[in-house]
Amino acid sequence: MPRPVLPKVITANALIEGDVVYMTAKGVWSRCLSDAEIIDDEADAQIRLLDASAQSGDVVGVYLLDVKAGPNGAEPVHFREAFRRTGPSNYLHGKQEGLGHV
Numbered sequence: 001m002p003r004p005v006l007p008k009v010i011t012a013n014a015l016i017e018g019d020v021v022y023m024t025a026k027g028v029w030s031r032c033l034s035d036a037e038i039i040d041d042e043a044d045a046q047i048r049l050l051d052a053s054a055q056s057g058d059v060v061g062v063y064l065l066d067v068k069a070g071p072n073g074a075e076p077v078h079f080r081e082a083f084r085r086t087g088p089s090n091y092l093h094g095k096q097e098g099l100g101h102v
Contacts, residue, residue: 006066006067007067007068009039010052010062011063011081013060014058015058015059020084020085022036022074024037033067033073034072034073036074039064
C-alpha cells in the first residue's frame, strides 16, 4: 500500500546568514515556517521546487519538507525539521536570541 502524500513546503538555507528559510506563496523567502506556502499537489510542489532552486544567489540546499497543518500554519512532521528551524544549538544567536524558551 503506498504511503499517503503529505502536504509540503519548500525550505532552504539563506546563502549569507545560513538561517533556515521557507518559500511563501508570493515566492519570497521567510524565516518563519508559519509564513510558508503549504503545497498539497505533488506536481505543483515539484514545479515550485524548480523555481526555488533557481534562486542560487539567495539560498542553498533547497528541498521539499513534509508538513502537517497546525493552529499557526505549517508544522514539521519530522523531529529533525522541528530542531532545524530553531537554528544552531551550540549557543544563543540569530533566531534564538529573541526566544526565551529555546
